[in-house]
Amino acid sequence: MTLTEANLIALSGAQPLVNVSEYCRRAGIGEAEERRLLLLLGREASCHELQMNIVQRRMRAR
Template structure:
């Protein structure tokens, strides 16, 4: 466990997710979850997760 100096924290804290929990709730595949953990580590902000998530292209052109 690490000690954090409260005076150095931001006033508007970001919501930090556990990557595996975020993937489970969002329906992300297991292989994509492993890739995100390799890139970001075990914890990441929602913005980092969304920007690094690769979704399959399901749209087709008409």
């Protein structure tokens, strides 16, 4: 990759892709949610896509 290609990528706003399984492991996301994300997004996705598609569990009121 040349310097001009790197600059074009940086200017285009392209976000680096992360491995969905690894992200789920680091974030403590369960296996069922990981499978759902893999079906929805594939093996790699941006962090923003992952964060926007994770279903948060509801907190139980006491």
